[in-house]
Structure formats: structure tokens, C-alpha cells
Amino acid sequence: MLIMRRQPAQLTKLMSTQAATTHAPAHADAHDGHHGHAGFWTTYVFSTDHKVIGIQYGITALLFLFFGFCLMMMMRWSIAYPGKPIPIVGPLLEKVLGDVAAKGVMGPDLYNSFGAMHGTIMVFLGVVPLAFAAFGNFVVPLQIGAPDMAFPRINMASYQAYVVGGLIMLISFFIPGGAAQAGWTSYSPLATTITTNGQTFWVIGMVFLITSSLLGAVNFLATIIQLRAPGMTWMRLPFFVWAQFVTGFLLLLAFPPLEAAALMQLMDKVAGTSFFLPTGLAVVGRHISGGGSPLLWQHLFWFLGHPEVYVLILPAMGIVCEIIANNTRKPIWGYKSLVYSALTIGFLSFIVWAHHMYMTGMGTKISTFFQTTTMIISIPSVIILTCLFLSLWGGSIRFNTPMLFSLAFLPMFGIGGLTGLPLGFNFSDLHLHDTYYVIAHFHYVVAPGTIFGLFAGIYYWYPKMTGRYMSEFWGKVHFTGSFIFMNAIFQPMFAQGMAGMLRRMADGGANYAAASVPGAIGGLSHTIMYFNQTISIAAWCLGLAQIPFIINFFWSIKHGKKIESDNPWHATTLEWQTPTPPPHGNFTKTPVVHRGPYEYSVPGRDKDYTPQNEDDAVPAKPARA
Amino acid sequence: MEIPYTTEPREDTGLFNAKVGIWLFLASEVMLFGALFSSYILLRVGAEPGAWPHGLLNIPLGMTNTIVLIVSSITVVMAWASLKMKDFAKFKMFQSITLLCAMIFVGIKSYEYHDKFTHYEFQVKNGAVLEVHDENGGHHELQLKTDSVLDGHLLETTEDGYVVHGHVIDPQAQAAVTHAWQAREIKEDHITVKKSDVTYKENYGPWHNTYMAIYFTLTGLHALHVIGGALVIGFLWGPGAGMWKTDPERYTNRIEISGLFWHFVDLVWIFLFPVLYLL
Numbered sequence: 001m002l003i004m005r006r007q008p009a010q011l012t013k014l015m016s017t018q019a020a021t022t023h024a025p026a027h028a029d030a031h032d033g034h035h036g037h038a039g040f041w042t043t044y045v046f047s048t049d050h051k052v053i054g055i056q057y058g059i060t061a062l063l064f065l066f067f068g069f070c071l072m073m074m075m076r077w078s079i080a081y082p083g084k085p086i087p088i089v090g091p092l093l094e095k096v097l098g099d100v101a102a103k104g105v106m107g108p109d110l111y112n113s114f115g116a117m118h119g120t121i122m123v124f125l126g127v128v129p130l131a132f133a134a135f136g137n138f139v140v141p142l143q144i145g146a147p148d149m150a151f152p153r154i155n156m157a158s159y160q161a162y163v164v165g166g167l168i169m170l171i172s173f174f175i176p177g178g179a180a181q182a183g184w185t186s187y188s189p190l191a192t193t194i195t196t197n198g199q200t201f202w203v204i205g206m207v208f209l210i211t212s213s214l215l216g217a218v219n220f221l222a223t224i225i226q227l228r229a230p231g232m233t234w235m236r237l238p239f240f241v242w243a244q245f246v247t248g249f250l251l252l253l254a255f256p257p258l259e260a261a262a263l264m265q266l267m268d269k270v271a272g273t274s275f276f277l278p279t280g281l282a283v284v285g286r287h288i289s290g291g292g293s294p295l296l297w298q299h300l301f302w303f304l305g306h307p308e309v310y311v312l313i314l315p316a317m318g319i320v321c322e323i324i325a326n327n328t329r330k331p332i333w334g335y336k337s338l339v340y341s342a343l344t345i346g347f348l349s350f351i352v353w354a355h356h357m358y359m360t361g362m363g364t365k366i367s368t369f370f371q372t373t374t375m376i377i378s379i380p381s382v383i384i385l386t387c388l389f390l391s392l393w394g395g396s397i398r399f400n401t402p403m404l405f406s407l408a409f410l411p412m413f414g415i416g417g418l419t420g421l422p423l424g425f426n427f428s429d430l431h432l433h434d435t436y437y438v439i440a441h442f443h444y445v446v447a448p449g450t451i452f453g454l455f456a457g458i459y460y461w462y463p464k465m466t467g468r469y470m471s472e473f474w475g476k477v478h479f480t481g482s483f484i485f486m487n488a489i490f491q492p493m494f495a496q497g498m499a500g501m502l503r504r505m506a507d508g509g510a511n512y513a514a515a516s517v518p519g520a521i522g523g524l525s526h527t528i529m530y531f532n533q534t535i536s537i538a539a540w541c542l543g544l545a546q547i548p549f550i551i552n553f554f555w556s557i558k559h560g561k562k563i564e565s566d567n568p569w570h571a572t573t574l575e576w577q578t579p580t581p582p583p584h585g586n587f588t589k590t591p592v593v594h595r596g597p598y599e600y601s602v603p604g605r606d607k608d609y610t611p612q613n614e615d616d617a618v619p620a621k622p623a624r625a
Numbered sequence: 626m627e628i629p630y631t632t633e634p635r636e637d638t639g640l641f642n643a644k645v646g647i648w649l650f651l652a653s654e655v656m657l658f659g660a661l662f663s664s665y666i667l668l669r670v671g672a673e674p675g676a677w678p679h680g681l682l683n684i685p686l687g688m689t690n691t692i693v694l695i696v697s698s699i700t701v702v703m704a705w706a707s708l709k710m711k712d713f714a715k716f717k718m719f720q721s722i723t724l725l726c727a728m729i730f731v732g733i734k735s736y737e738y739h740d741k742f743t744h745y746e747f748q749v750k751n752g753a754v755l756e757v758h759d760e761n762g763g764h765h766e767l768q769l770k771t772d773s774v775l776d777g778h779l780l781e782t783t784e785d786g787y788v789v790h791g792h793v794i795d796p797q798a799q800a801a802v803t804h805a806w807q808a809r810e811i812k813e814d815h816i817t818v819k820k821s822d823v824t825y826k827e828n829y830g831p832w833h834n835t836y837m838a839i840y841f842t843l844t845g846l847h848a849l850h851v852i853g854g855a856l857v858i859g860f861l862w863g864p865g866a867g868m869w870k871t872d873p874e875r876y877t878n879r880i881e882i883s884g885l886f887w888h889f890v891d892l893v894w895i896f897l898f899p900v901l902y903l904l
Contacts (some may be wrong), residue, residue, distance in 0.1 A: 147626035150642040214653055222645040225638060226630050252653045257660035264664065267842055272832035275664070275839075279673070287827070291676065291835040296667050300660055585626040 048152035049584055053159050054138030055465065058458075061130035062553075064166060065451075066546070068121035071114040073543055078106040079508035080536035100178055111506035112181035113198065117169065119184025120202065123308065124209050125166050127450055131315035132251065133162070133216050135457050136244045138465065140220060142575030142582060143238050145229025145591040145613070150222040158215035165208030172201035183504065185305070188276030188297045192268045193283050203266045210259045217251040220244060229574070229613075231593030235339070236612065238573045238597040239332065242339050243318030246346035247311050254307035254350065261300035268292075295360060302353035310349045312446050313413070314342060316453025317384055320406040323460050324388055326571045327403040328395025329608050331598040334387040341380035341387075348377040358429045367426045374424035381417055385410065401475030405456035408483050409449060416444030419494065434504075437497025440490045448486040455482070455549070463568050467580045468560030474548040481545025488538035492531040499528045508532040570609045573597055577611050632875045647882045651889050654850075658893050661843050665900065668835045678836050679802050681829065683737065687902040690733050691894065697726030698891045701858070701884040708877040713869055716880070720862045723887070727855035734848050740778075741829040741837070745789065747775040753822035755793070758815040767793070775818055779828075786819045787826075804904070840901055847897060850890045857883045 047053060074093070077086045083105060086093065090104020100110040141149055149155045172179040177196025180186065191199050224245050228237070237245075264275040272286070276297045279290030325332045332338065354362065354370040388410055397403065419441045422428040432438060455478075462470050501509045501524055509532075510516060514523030567576040574593070578586055591613040599610040634641050669677055704719035749755070755767045755775070777791010792813050827833055831841035861879055868876040 146628075148628050150628065151646060152628070154646075214650075218646050218649045218653070221649050222642055225645050226635055226640070226642045227628070252649060253656050256653050256657035260657055260660035260664065263846065264661075264838075264842060267831060267838060271830070271838075271841075273838035273842075274832075274835055275668070275842075287832075289832060289834045289838075291668065291672055292838075293667055293671050296664055299667075300664070303660070587626055590626060 046156065048148075048156050050137045050141050050149045050152065050155060051465070051582060051586075053155050054134050054136070056159055057129050057137060057162070058134035060163065060166070061126050061134055064121050065126035065130065066550075068118050068126055069543065069546075071118045071121070073539055074106060075111055075114050075118065076536035076539045078111050078506050080533045082507035082510055097173070097178065106506070108506040109181060110178065112183075112504070113173070113179040115504060116180045116183050116186070116202075117173070120169065120180070120206075122446075123184065123312070124206070125162075125169065127312050127446060127454070128213065128251075128308075129162060130454055131450060132213070132220075132244065132247055132311060133158070135240075135315060135319065135454075135461070136216075136220055136247075139461060139575055140241055140244050141223060141227065142464075142578060142586060143241050143573050144224060144227060144232055145574045145587065145593065146223060146227035147585045147587065149219050150226055151219050154215050154219050158212045158219065161208050161212035161215065165205045165212060168201055168205035168208060172198050172205070175201065185301055186265070186297075187301075188265060188268065188292075188294055189278070189281055192265060192276060193281075200266065200269050203262045203269065206262045207259060207266075210255045210262070213251045213255055214259075217248045217255075220248040221252065224248070229591045229593055232574075232612075233593075235336070236593055236596050238318075239321040239335065239338050239342075240315075240318035242342050243314040243321075246342045247314045249346055250307040250311050250314075250349060254304045254311075257300045258304035261297055261304075264300075265297065295357075295362065298357050298360060299354070302356045303350075305356060306353040307346075307349040309442070309445070310345055312450050314345070316409065316413075316450040316457075317342075317388075319453045319457040319460070320409045321388060321391075322571075322573065323402045323406040323456050324391050325598045325600060326460075326569050327398045327400065327406070328392055329398075329600045330391070330395050331596075331600055332387065333390040333393070334383075335596070335598065337383055338387050341383040344380040345377060345384075348373060348380070352377055355424055355429075358426050359433045364426075371424060371426050375421075378417065378421065378424070385414055385417070400459075401470070401472055401479060402456040402460035404476065404479045405452045405459065408479070409452045409456065412444055412448035412452060412486070416441060416446075416449050419444065431500075432497060434502055435497035436493040436501045436503055439503050440493035440497060443490050443493075447490070448483070452482070452486075455479075458553070460569070461575075462556070462560075463563045463580070464575060464578075465581055466557055466560070468556050468562055469568070470552050470556045470560055474552045478545060478549040478552065481548075482542065485538045485542035485545055489535050489542060492535055496524075496528050496531055499524055501528060567611070570607070572599055572609050572611050574612055577613055632872070632878060641878060643878060643882050644885075647885050651885065654889060658843075658846075658896075661839070661846070662896070662900070665839045665843070668839060672835065675800050676834075678834065679804055681741075681836070682840075682902045683740070684902050686733055686737055687898050690730050691898050693726045693729050693733070694891045694894050697723045697730075698888055700726070701887045705877065705880045705884050708869075708873075708880055711873075717862065717866075720858060720880075724855060724859055724862065727851055727858075730851055731848060731855075734844065738841075741841075743778050744829040745777065745779045745787075745791075745826055746829070746833070747787065747789070747818060747823050748825040749773050749775050749793075749818060750822045750824055753818065756817040758817075759812070760814070769793070772824075775816060777813060777816065780815070783817075785821070786817050787823070789816050789818065790814070791816060843897055843901065847890070847893055850893070854883065854887050854890050858887065 044052065044056075047056075074086060074089060077084075085091075085104035086106060090101070093101035093106070093110075094104050097110065100107050100113075106114075137149070137155070141147070169179070175197055178198055180191070180198040180202035181194055181196070182191035182199060186199065186202065224237075224241060264273070267273040268275050268277060274289045274292040276294050277288050277290060277292045278294060281288055281290060321332055321338065352370060352373045354366060355374045358367050358370075392407075419437070423432055423438060423441060459470055459475055462468075496509075500522060501512070505511075509524050509529065512524050513529050514520065514525055515529070517523050563580065566578065566580045569576070574591055575582075577591060579588065592615075593612045594615055595610060595612055597612060599612075601608045602610055628642075629635070630640075630642050632641055634644075638645065700719045700722040704716045704723065707713075707715035707719060749769060749772070751769055751772050753769050755769070756764075757767050758764050774794040775789060775791060776794050777789040779787060780790055781788040790813055792811050793816075798811075829837055831838045861876075861883060865879075866876075868879070
């Protein structure tokens with residue numbers, strides 16, 4: 001009876017909500033207009049629109065990338081010319097940071113801070129937010145034909161947590177003693193026992209950043225699982241979406257152990273626990289119960305740290321794949337191999353972490369296991385790279401800026417990957433561990449690798465975001481400069497590392513130079529030391545080479561060449577089948593997907609691309625015999 | 626275009642968006658607590674022989690809390706089932722029991738924390754004279770023949786001494802205890818010790834040893850989850866309940882989602898209790 005009586009009221013409620021929803025599309029334009037007038041704050045700052053959040057992420061991450069790069073440019077001075085005041089910025093540093101930069105000279109403490117923060121900022125505040133959050137936010141919902149992310153408000157919260165985490169990291173530069181000094185890996189007990197509060201800020205900042213990427217990962221995965229347009233089956237997803245899907249799982253499952261580790265390090269730092277402090281460790285002014293394990297931190301850190309590498313590289317592979325298919329005008333070679341390789345990488349990346357720890361004395365049996373898995377994980381990586389290379393075969397390639405960056409990505413990532421093999425083998429790692437060889441290796445993967453992929457993505461999707469192209473000429477200038485100087489920076493580092501130059505030395509190894517210890521065996525030769533200067537000069541030139549990009553990026557918003565249509569690159573994927581820029585809600589009507597993502601140059605069709613939502617029922621030419 | 630599947634399930638996955646979201650979130654929570662449990666194992670295995678303490682926690686209290694949480698897990702399902710049967714009053718009733726359980730749990734947990742913060746270890750000098758008052762009103766003095774540890778709850782700090790309810794640790798008897806359930810008939814008395822005889826004192830906070838550290842970290846993080854879950858359930862019970870009138874299906878889904886989280890929090894405790902209290 002009760003139910004019966006209640007029903008009519010509910011029914012009318014239901015009908016009225018239905019009426020409201022059916023009403024909405026009719027007023028779609030007015031709806032957008034409303035958003036346009038909703039004021040600066042709700043439109044640009046507290047927006048729940050995935051495209052706005054994507055752009056927010058993108059710009060913030062680019063700023064952090066630039067900031068992290070500036071830290072490195074200053075550090076390169078200290079490496080090349082240790083003890084000499086930094087020109088131009090030296091006095092400024094002294095004014096802002098005080099004694100650590102007395103007389104404009106970068107002291108070792110400041111060098112350590114900058115080094116730790118360079119790594120942290122580049123990885124957690126620069127590349128991951130740009131690759132995963134920015135491109136993922138802007139592109140993924142469009143590519144799967146969704147109106148927005150599954151949880152728009154969580155999406156906004158994710159960005160806000162990211163900003164808070166970033167601000168905490170930035171503020172830590174100005175507290176007494178400066179920012180964290182124990183490297184981006186923050187190994188305990190060093191990180192715990194440095195008396196300044198930089199590490200505490202670092203840990204709290206990390207908790208916010210981890211929360212941010214956790215919210216992001218849940219959102220992306222739910223979006224890809226739930227919001228695919230009708231007909232968008234799993235094997236019709238563009239590879240970029242697959243890459244983001246695997247990345248999402250890596251972030252979801254690999255980050256929490258670091259959060260746990262961060263909590264424990266925070267406890268060590270502020271509550272006086274000894275999670276990572278061994279028995280017998282003595283620190284002035286502090287009673288330590290001991291019993292903790294420094295190895296525990298390393299295990300937890302690298303449990304995130306290694307999947308993190310694939311978090312950095314997979315989205316870039318996805319971007320490059322899209323651009324190569326589009327600019328060779330042919331289907332990507334081995335789509336299924338790419339997908340299964342990405343999934344395999346995702347799985348295997350969870351069981352290779354301890355190859356970062358061969359030198360810790362964890363035992364040869366464990367080393368052997370991780371050495372084996374490390375070799376196995378190189379197989380799917382090679383498959384992906386091979387597929388992308390083979391995709392070029394026989395294509396009529398358009399050499400525009402995004403394509404140039406994508407093409408450069410392939411050998412750069414190849415170098416980065418192949419030089420990783422000697423590090424993955426226990427026996428050769430013993431020599432190369434913690435040297436500049438390692439730095440060169442992972443920078444080849446991330447800097448000319450991932451970051452080139454990201455630049456490619458920016459040039460490629462910019463027209464969809466703004467309705468204008470970025471300047472081709474300045475894009476090519478940017479590419480040429482970046483390509484030359486990236487290699488001039490990182491190639492000599494392999495030689496330095498093999499000669500035995502260790503990383504994290506503020507004086508660039510001057511203490512170990514053959515010149516300062518005459519007759520010593522294994523001293524760093526004159527040539528190896530000389531590379532310090534050439535690398536630094538190349539780094540500053542790389543900085544100059546970014547100026548055309550920065551100007552191009554902002555100038556083109558208003559003055560770039562207007563695109564001729566909503567699909568300027570003649571692409572097949574769904575993000576190009578929307579109005580430009582896509583309105584709130586993205587598509588004018590729900591797209592229905594009829595085909596795979598890369599139907600380029602299908603024989604018999606009247607144009608060399610067939611968008612995923614084009615219906616077979618109305619073929620342009622009756623060509624299928 | 627509006628976001629689809631906010632309330633009704635998608636055909637091929639059979640789930641609405643938030644349900645996918647919460648399961649993914651719980652997967653990451655498993656990794657978070659999993660990492661802490663792994664740390665527990667590593668710390669315990671790596672501890673020096675005999676150094677891992679046993680029997681520091683009150684098992685009946687822990688058991689009570691376990692039962693309280695299991696009851697709340699049942700009521701949270703009943704609450705959701707009541708909504709499915711459109712019985713809002715019953716839902717309110719069940720969910721208030723859930724909230725009550727959450728409060729009892731946090732209350733008991735705070736009492737246990739307080740107990741640890743007032744529980745002290747005093748290192749006492751060789752030759753010190755302790756004043757012992759036993760339960761029967763007896764009174765005698767005890768002179769120590771070696772450096773010893775006085776262990777117990779601090780009752781009072783006087784001008785020149787501490788009054789403790791506890792006992793002087795016998796190292797041999799201590800080493801024989803390897804499991805929490807081994808009955809220990811330790812006589813605890815009111816003991817007064819002079820401040821000048823105490824070389825070091827420390828309570829059983831997280832800084833005391835790695836066992837206390839992991840105990841506080843695990844249960845603290847778990848308690849935060851209990852409080853967070855209770856806040857969400859409380860919000861949906863009180864100020865957020867208006868949605869039952871405007872969009873009952875979605876409201877029911879929300880209750881289901883918060884319930885899933887609540888079950889997870891209970892499940893973590895089901896593992897915490899034996900690991901920290903019993904083993």
C-alpha cells in the first residue's frame with residue numbers, strides 16, 4: 001500500500017527530470033553560451049569540462065617543465081665551472097635564497113636541492129601531468145566519443161590536488177634550509193636525517209600529487225570502460241587510448257605503495273618512528289629506536305619508480321602512433337601487437353623494480369630474477385618500436401612539425417631503450433650504476449623520447465584546441481634546435497659514465513679528475529672533464545631553442561593560420577569529427593562508430609581517410625567488388 | 626550531450642559509472658594497505674630475534690571492535706536493501722546503527738591509543754630503591770641489583786618521582802613470550818620510583834619501536850578511513866538524504882557505493898586484528 005501510494009509522486013518527479021534531460025540538447029547552444037558567460041572563475045579555474053582541465057594541466061605542466069629545466073641549467077653551470085659565480089642569475093639567487101647561494105655561487109647544498117627538485121618536478125609535476133593528465137583529459141574523451149569524463153568534479157579535484165602539491169614543492173625552496181636534498185628517490189636514512197624540513201615538504205607534496213594522480217587514474221579508467229560511444233569496441237580504440245588505459249592502471253596500482261612509503265617517511269620525520277632507520281644509527285639530538293630497514297624504502301619507492309617509467313613513455317608512444325598513422329596516410333602496422341605489447345608492458349612493469357637495486361646487496365638470487373624479468377620486458381617495448389618503424393614503410397610521409405618530432409622519437413627512444421640493456425644486466429650494472437651513463441640512458445627515454453612525443457602532440461592537437469595551426473616554420477626551427485642539442489647533451493654522458501663519472505656531484509667530478517690527482521689510476525681524463533663544459537653549453541642552447549616554441553605557442557592562439565576545416569589533418573579518429581574547439585558536451589550528436597581507428601588509403605574510397613564514425617551504408621563510391 | 630550511465634548500468638559492463646569508479650579506487654586502496662602489510666612483514670622478519678614485542682594490545686577490546694565493525698557491515702547492507710524495497714524509514718534506522726558502530730569503533734580505538742600514550746618504559750639505575758604497594762595493601766621496598774626496566778602506566782608525577790602501575794621486567798620471562806595469546810600472569814603493583822634513579826623514560830608511542838610504529842601507522846590510516854567513510858555515510862543519511870525524493874535510484878546507488886567502501890574498511894580491520902593483536 002505504502003509503495004502504491006508513493007509511486008505517482010515519484011513518477012511525476014521522474015517525468016519532470018526526463019523532460020529536463022530531453023530539453024537540454026535542444027538548448028545546447030544556449031547552454032554553451034551560458035557557460036561562456038559564467039564568469040572567468042567557473043569557466044577557466046573551477047571548470048569541470050575535461051577540455052578546460054586538460055588545458056589547465058597542460059599549461060601548468062609546461063610551466064613546471066620549464067622551471068625544472070631552469071634548475072638544471074643553473075646546475076650545469078656548477079658542474080662545468082665549479083665554485084664560480086653564476087652569471088646573470090647568480091646575484092638573483094643570492095637575493096632570493098640567501099646564504100646557500102652566497103656571492104652567486106651555487107653551494108653543494110643548493111646543488112643537492114636543485115638536483116632533487118629537478119627530478120621531482122620533471123617527473124611528477126611536468127611529464128606525468130602533461131602526458132597523462134593533459135593529453136588524456138583533452139583527447140581521450142573525444143577519441144572514444146564521450147561527452148566528458150565519467151566524474152567531472154573528481155577531475156577538477158584531481159587538478160586542484162596537483163596544484164596544491166606543486167605549490168608545496170615550490171614553497172619548500174624558500175623555507176629555512178631549502179628544498180629536499182636527498183635526490184628525487186629520497187633514500188632513507190639520508191632523507192630522514194637531514195635536519196632541515198625540505199624533506200617533510202617533499203613528502204607532503206608527494207601525498208597531494210599521488211592523490212591527484214589516483215583520482216585521475218580512477219576517472220580515466222572509468223571513462224574508457226564506461227563511456228565509449230556505441231560501436232567503439234575495444235579493438236576499435238585508437239592506440240593512444242590503449243596507452244592511456246594501461247598508464248591509468250599503472251598509476252592506480254603502483255602509486256599507492258609510494259604513498260604508503262611517503263606516510264612512513266613522514267612518520268620517521270615528524271613522529272620519530274624508525275621505519276627506515278636501522279639499529280645502531282646515531283643521529284645527534286635524536287633518540288632512534290632502530291629496527292627499521294633502509295631497503296624497505298627502496299623497494300617501495302621502486303615499486304612505483306619502475307612502472308612510473310612506463311607511465312612516462314606509454315602516452316608518448318600513443319601520441320606518436322596517432323601522428324605516424326595520420327602522416328604516413330596508411331594504417332598502423334600491427335595494431336593488435338601494439339595493444340597486446342602495451343598490456344604486457346603494463347603487467348611486467350610491476351615485477352622488474354629491483355633492477356634499480358643491484359648494488360644494495362639484496363642477494364644474487366633476487367638479482368637474477370629481476371634481471372630476467374627486465375630482459376623480458378624489453379621484448380614488448382621492441383615490438384612497439386618495430387611496429388612504429390614498420391608503419392613508415394611505403395608511406396607517403398608528410399613531414400610537418402608533429403611528424404618530425406614523432407620520427408625523432410623513434411631513434412631517440414631506441415637509443416634510450418637499448419642502452420638500458422647493460423643496466424638491466426647485473427654484471428654490467430655494477431660498473432655503470434649511479435654514473436652519468438644512467439643519466440644519459442633515462443634521459444634519452446624521457447627527454448628526447450617522451451618530451452619529443454609530447455611536443456609532437458602539442459603541435460598535432462593544437463588546431464583542435466584553438467582552431468589555428470602553430471607556425472610550421474618556427475616549429476621546424478624548434479625541432480631542429482631541440483634535436484641537435486638534446487643529442488649534444490646526452491650523447492657525451494654515455495662516455496662520461498663509462499669512464500666512471502658519478503652522478504650527483506656538484507663539482508662535476510673535479511675531485512676525481514686525473515688533472516687534480518696526478519698519477520692516480522682511473523682518474524677522469526681531460527676529454528671526459530671537458531665534456532662537462534660542452535654539455536653545459538648545449539644545455540643552455542637547448543634552453544634558447546625553446547624560445548621559438550614558447551612564442552609560437554602563445555602567438556598562434558590569436559595569430560596562427562586558421563584551420564580550413566574541423567579535420568585539418570584529414571584524420572580518422574573521433575576527436576577530429578567535432579566542432580572546433582569542441583563545445584561543452586563535445587559532439588553535436590552521439591557518434592556511432594563503424595570501423596577501426598586507422599582506415600587510411602583504403603583502396604576504392606574517394607578520399608584517403610575514412611573517419612571512424614562514417615557509415616558504410618553511404619559509401620562515397622560503390623567500389624567494393 | 627549528457628554523461629551517460631550515471632545511474633542506469635551500461636549494457637556490456639553491467640555497471641553504472643560510480644560502481645566502476647569505486648571498484649578501481651578500492652583496487653588502489655588494496656595496494657596502499659598491501660604495501661603497509663608488506664612493510665609489516667619485512668620489519669618483523671628483519672627484527673632481531675626476540676625483539677618483536679607480543680601481548681602489548683588488549684585482545685578483548687580488539688575483538689569488540691571487530692564485532693562492532695562486522696555488525697556495521699551488516700547494517701550497511703540492510704540499509705541499502707531497505708532502499709531497494711523503498712522503505713526509507715528502515716534505511717534511516719539501519720544506517721544510524723552503522724554510524725553508531727563507527728563511533729563506538731573510533732571511541733574504543735582512541736581509548737587504546739590513550740592507553741599506549743600513558744604506558745611508559747622507565748630505565749632505572751642499578752641500586753635504586755623502589756616503593757611497592759601491592760593490591761592487598763601490603764607495602765615493601767625493592768632494591769634493584771642491576772640496571773632494570775620498569776614497565777607500566779604512569780599514574781602520577783610527583784615532585785621527585787613517578788607513581789607507576791606496572792612491574793619490573795624480568796628479561797628471562799620476557800624472552801619466553803613469543804605469542805600474544807600465551808597467558809602471562811604478571812603481577813602489577815603501584816610502584817614509586819625516584820626521578821633521580823630514572824635514566825630514560827619513553828611511552829609506547831610510535832617512536833617506541835617498529836612494532837608500535839607500524840601499529841600506529843596501520844590503525845591510524847584505517848581509523849582515518851573509518852572516519853572518512855562515516856562522514857560520507859553521515860552526509861547521505863542527513864543533509865544529503867534529500868536526493869531520495871528527487872532521484873531515488875541515484876540515491877540508492879550512492880548508498881551502495883558508500884557501502885562498498887565501508888565493507889572494504891571493515892575487511893582491512895579483519896586483517897589488522899589478527900596481524901597486530903594475535904600474531
